[in-house]
Amino acid sequence: MTEEIIIAGFGGQGVLSMGKILAYSGVMENKEVSWMPSYGPEMRGGTANVIVIISDERISSPIVNSFDTAIILNQQSMDKFEKTVKPGGILIYDPNGITRHPGRKDINIYTIEAADEASKVGLSKVFNMVVLGGYLKLKPIVQPEYIRKGLEKSLPKRHHGMIPENEKAIDKGKEIIKAVHLLN
Amino acid sequence: MKELRLMKGNEAFAEAAIRAGADGYFGYPITPQSEVMEYLMAEKPEERTGMIVLQAESEIAAINMVYGGAACGKRVLTSSSSPGVSLKQEGISYIAGAELPCVILNVARGGPGLGTIQPAQSDYFQSTKGGGHGDYKMLVLAPSSVQEMADFAGLGFELAFKYRNPVLILSDGAIGQMMEKVELDEQRPRFTDEEIKNNTPWATTGKTKDRERNIITSLDLDSYKQELHNLDLQAKYREMEKNETRYEAISCDDAEYLIVAYGTSARLSQKAVDLLRAEGIKVGLLRPITLFPFPTAVIAKLADQVKGILTVEMSAGQMIEDVRLAVGCRVKVEHFGRMGGIIPSPTEIVDAMHKKIIGG
Incomplete structure (x- = not known):
């Protein structure tokens, strides 16, 4: 199993930390992982993305240009990364703020209204975990117990009190993810 | 542990x-x-x-x-x-x-x-x-x-x-x-x-009565002594070449084509090797781990085995000069790279291998 994922959105949405928690969960489950962030000028301009690879085998290149799954959280990222999903792959996006919806017919497309839902139940801070939950429903590549361990490892100790809230957000995401275009 | x-x-x-x-x-x-x-x-x-x-x-x-x-x-x-x-x-x-x-x-x-x-x-x-x-x-x-x-x-x-x-x-x-x-x-x-005094007797750790002063300098105005110092340095560099050359050879045993790349480029190239092998093309990757000393001998040896060599660097092509020195004119050596902070994708490397080496 090798899963190549791009997570892309605005800085501050928790894109990099969502990737980090996923990567750490992979480490806890004894898988090979890599986490390659954008750190360049585009990050300073407000957008952020990270490539996460989780595999049972040694990872050759941490940088790839096509993905099994794209998780897209703003319009710029949609413009840039919709075309990078492998045929048969998955695109997950939050329609909040999206003006041009994805139109590909050769991939599976899901929406997750994470921003709306998170603010409704007072979970705005863990918006990214709602999105992660939706992803894990489709691709349970790491087991829930390892996600908890991943949270423990990647959150500073002073924030460990927030772990139950993060787990609640993950469950919420699993509930609210919706298919909009599925391949047979 | x-x-x-x-x-x-x-x-x-x-x-x-x-x-x-x-x-x-x-x-x-x-x-x-x-x-x-x-x-x-x-x-x-x-x-x-x-x-x-x-x-x-x-x-x-x-x-x-x-x-x-x-x-x-x-x-x-x-x-x-x-x-x-x-x-x-x-x-x-x-x-x-x-x-x-x-x-x-x-x-x-x-x-x-x-x-x-x-x-x-x-x-x-x-x-x-x-x-x-x-x-x-x-x-x-x-x-x-x-x-x-x-x-x-x-x-x-x-x-x-x-x-x-x-x-x-x-x-x-x-x-x-x-x-x-x-x-x-x-x-x-x-x-x-105490250990530093024993391990590095040349260091300026404070003069003791039983030895001369240790002097650390790169200056010697006596040209004859300066030349001797240079000869000593060169002898040391030859010693490093003899003892410290390090590299990793990936899928090179049966390779008909070779990629030479180090650092990030080697990771990208490893994926390119997988993609090319999936097409049925036998490609290997030689990854220099030491850039000085450069793995000249192993590249020279592989030049007798392969039909062409692609160097992949995120530059205009610098290491390629050392690869060409190792290979001479025996096989074609071409460069592929991106500049200005762009990381090439593994598929770009695959395309370059086709265009510049296999089909070229």
């Missing part, structure tokens, strides 16, 4: 330097390597091992602090990124001339000038062909993973002291910034003053 962590390359290098028993780090911040000093400052190794971490007023000050620390027999290091490493060149030349051991990390970014903060490999010439003035060589290690960022901190000190020579770790922004799993060695205690 080794400890398993998920870390950025820069952080792994910093932690590994503490664990390798480093006595002092002197640096000046620059993207994409600032996490080295950030990590060290947050970790406070002074409390763990007594290691000093100091932000100097400039890169030039930092490298000269390294000169001073090394002259006392201490395990000292610095880190920077391309423009900052250019500033350090004078000090590096002096350190090489004075035959002092130290570790220098370059997390390279695109140039020339201030260039960009994105990864590049356009400092190969600077790293392997001098950079500073005079006939000197650094031993150059090129990590291609976060694990090697950690491993080469300790290996760097070992080699630096073995040869009394600066060791450069030539990394790039991609390896510095990415996170991978890393196994960390246990803490190695720092050498005591």
Whole structure:
């Protein structure tokens, strides 16, 4: 199993930390992982993305240009990364703020209204975990117990009190993810 | 027991330097390597091992602090990124001339000038062909993973002291910034003053009655003595070539074509090898781990086996000169690369192999 994922959105949405928690969960489950962030000028301009690879085998290149799954959280990222999903792959996006919806017919497309839902139940801070939950429903590549361990490892100790809230957000995401275009 | 962590390359290098028993780090911040000093400052190794971490007023000050620390027999290091490493060149030349051991990390970014903060490999010439003035060589290690960022901190000190020579770790922004799993060695205690006196009898540790003064300098105005010093240095560099050449050969046994690439490019190329092999084309990857000494002999040997060689570098093509020197005119050697901070994709490398080598 090798899963190549791009997570892309605005800085501050928790894109990099969502990737980090996923990567750490992979480490806890004894898988090979890599986490390659954008750190360049585009990050300073407000957008952020990270490539996460989780595999049972040694990872050759941490940088790839096509993905099994794209998780897209703003319009710029949609413009840039919709075309990078492998045929048969998955695109997950939050329609909040999206003006041009994805139109590909050769991939599976899901929406997750994470921003709306998170603010409704007072979970705005863990918006990214709602999105992660939706992803894990489709691709349970790491087991829930390892996600908890991943949270423990990647959150500073002073924030460990927030772990139950993060787990609640993950469950919420699993509930609210919706298919909009599925391949047979 | 080794400890398993998920870390950025820069952080792994910093932690590994503490664990390798480093006595002092002197640096000046620059993207994409600032996490080295950030990590060290947050970790406070002074409390763990007594290691000093100091932000100097400039890169030039930092490298000269390294000169001073090394002259006392201490395990000292610095880190920077391309423009900052250019500033350090004078000090590096002096350190090489004075035959002092130290570790220098370059997390390279695109140039020339201030260039960009994105990864590049356009400092190969600077790293392997001098950079500073005079006939000197650094031993150059090129990590291609976060694990090697950690491993080469300790290996760097070992080699630096073995040869009394600066060791450069030539990394790039991609390896510095990415996170991978890393196994960390246990803490190695720092050498005591007594151990330093025994291990490095040449160091300026304070004159005792039973020996002459130790003098650390790169200056000798007597040309005959200066030439003898140069001959000694050259003999040392030949010794490094004999003993320290390191490389990794991946899928080379049955290869009909070869890619030569180091660092981040080697990771991308490894994926390209997988993709090309899936097409039924037998491609191998030779990854130089030391850039000086360069794995000339193994590349020369592979030139007799393969029909063509592609070098992949994030530059206009610098290492290709050393590959061509090794190969001569026996097979075609072509370069593929991107510049200015762009990381090529594995599929671009596959296309280049088809266009420039297999079909060309």
